[in-house]
Amino acid sequence: MTSVTRADPRPARPAGGLLRHRDFRLLWAGQAVSSVGSNVTTVALPLVAVAVLDAGTFQVAVLTAAAWLPWLLIGLPAGAWVDRLPLRPVMVACDVLCALAFLSVPLAAALDRLTVWHLLLVALGAGAARVFFETADQVYLPVLLRPEHLPEGNAKLQATQTASYVVGPGLAGLIAQLTGAVAALLLDAVTFLLSAAFLLRIRTAEPRARRTDRSRSLRRDIAEGLRFVVRDPYLRVMAVFGAASNIGLIGYQAVLVVFLVRELRLAPGLVGVLVAVMSAGGIVGALLATALARRCGTARAMLVGAALTGPPALLIPLAAPGLGLLWPALGGVLIGLGVAIGNVVKGSFRQTYTPHHLLGRVTVSMHLLNYGTIPLAAVLSGALGARYGVGTAIVVMTAWLAVTPLILLIGPIRRRRDLPAAPAAS
Numbered sequence: 167m168t169s170v171t172r173a174d175p176r177p178a179r180p181a182g183g184l185l186r187h188r189d190f191r192l193l194w195a196g197q198a199v200s201s202v203g204s205n206v207t208t209v210a211l212p213l214v215a216v217a218v219l220d221a222g223t224f225q226v227a228v229l230t231a232a233a234w235l236p237w238l239l240i241g242l243p244a245g246a247w248v249d250r251l252p253l254r255p256v257m258v259a260c261d262v263l264c265a266l267a268f269l270s271v272p273l274a275a276a277l278d279r280l281t282v283w284h285l286l287l288v289a290l291g292a293g294a295a296r297v298f299f300e301t302a303d304q305v306y307l308p309v310l311l312r313p314e315h316l317p318e319g320n321a322k323l324q325a326t327q328t329a330s331y332v333v334g335p336g337l338a339g340l341i342a343q344l345t346g347a348v349a350a351l352l353l354d355a356v357t358f359l360l361s362a363a364f365l366l367r368i369r370t371a372e373p374r375a376r377r378t379d380r381s382r383s384l385r386r387d388i389a390e391g392l393r394f395v396v397r398d399p400y401l402r403v404m405a406v407f408g409a410a411s412n413i414g415l416i417g418y419q420a421v422l423v424v425f426l427v428r429e430l431r432l433a434p435g436l437v438g439v440l441v442a443v444m445s446a447g448g449i450v451g452a453l454l455a456t457a458l459a460r461r462c463g464t465a466r467a468m469l470v471g472a473a474l475t476g477p478p479a480l481l482i483p484l485a486a487p488g489l490g491l492l493w494p495a496l497g498g499v500l501i502g503l504g505v506a507i508g509n510v511v512k513g514s515f516r517q518t519y520t521p522h523h524l525l526g527r528v529t530v531s532m533h534l535l536n537y538g539t540i541p542l543a544a545v546l547s548g549a550l551g552a553r554y555g556v557g558t559a560i561v562v563m564t565a566w567l568a569v570t571p572l573i574l575l576i577g578p579i580r581r582r583r584d585l586p587a588a589p590a591a592s
Contacts (some may be wrong), residue, residue: 189369189370190319199364200264203264206337206357207334208233209334210347211285211288218348229286232290233292233296234293234537234540236297241537244297244530246387246527249524258366261358261361261365265362268351268352269355271284305529320514321452321455324452325448391526400577403573403579411571417547418482420543421556425556426440431487432487440494443498443499444494452506452510459514464514472574476570476571478500479568481497
């Protein structure tokens with residue numbers, strides 16, 4: 167019997183790199199505008215609550231936490247559903263739902279019917295759509311790109327996403343100052359509609375799902391994804407490291423602005439510049455990640471990224487007015503550099519290493535642990551700051567972050583040059 171090898175339907179890397187890959191460019195553009203929109207929301211939604219509705223501090227904190235709560239509430243079933251559904255329609259539907267949610271805010275404000283509860287529902291709805299979109303997005307990239315092109319694709323997407331952390335909040339603040347906070351959410355809605363338009367123009371056909379047994383229970387599908395992560399020595403340690411490092415990262419970031427304004431007496435404009443500089447390291451890291459992994463190996467690149475994420479955090483509490491601001495700037499740049507390198511390597515590894523029919527569930531299982539610590543970290547840091555002072559909270563959180571890279575030394579990663587291409591059992 168003669169075996170027939172099927173040709174890979176995904177296009178080869180064109181001359182000039184992925185910039186000449188039409189469908190990847192469309193995905194990239196869609197992600198770019200939706201990332202900017204999401205980061206506009208992080209500033210615009212609390213601004214609407216404070217400036218328009220005169221919401222209290224606790225209400226604003228709950229509003230911020232609501233955007234991440236869906237990862238805990240629906241993350242696992244969302245991963246199972248994504249593995250059952252066509253990916254691009256899911257992403258388009260999420261973009262449209264986000265656009266409608268944010269359009270409802272200026273409409274309610276115009277009718278004088280806007281409330282904090284309305285904003286809370288918008289945050290929860292957009293957060294739920296984000297769970298489905300980000301999970302489907304991770305599974306969809308290997309549909310467009312061959313495995314050898316995934317690191318370059320992830321690096322470009324990571325660089326754009328990191329840039330949106332700088333552009334989005336600044337844009338939201340500028341629009342809110344010129345035309346009002348509600349108008350910033352109108353821009354947010356437009357970005358999601360643009361993202362949907364870009365995705366609809368993609369031509370690559372999705373392969374049929376390998377698993378055809380739709381009678382299986384959702385609970386069994388969820389358990390299958392969780393078991394894969396828990397039993398795999400590489401994914402397990404990456405998930406634990408991500409969760410632990412997020413406690414430190416989000417912990418110090420949650421009170422950083424308060425620390426800079428109240429402890430160091432910095433002007434708001436200078437605070438914005440410093441935060442933007444601290445975020446810039448992520449752009450550089452995303453651009454360097456692929457070359458670093460190719461030169462020294464993917465496993466070693468991940469360890470380098472972790473080393474840059476951890477110990478440099480100890481520079482942040484050294485902040486002082488004047489030249490002393492160089493310490494948090496340097497620490498933030500190095501942390502951003504390390505986080506971006508780690509995210510690119512981990513994302514590419516997970517996409518090629520995990521069987522494709524499990525990828526949605528595996529991705530969301532890891533995200534559940536990683537993102538689930540974000541509300542905990544914010545509350546913990548805020549409680550430390552209220553009880554012992556914001557400076558103490560910064561010290562505790564950065565000290566925790568500094569030691570988290572040791573987690574990666576527990577598993578087999580430390581003994582390898584490159585991460586494996588497939589699970590040993592296969």
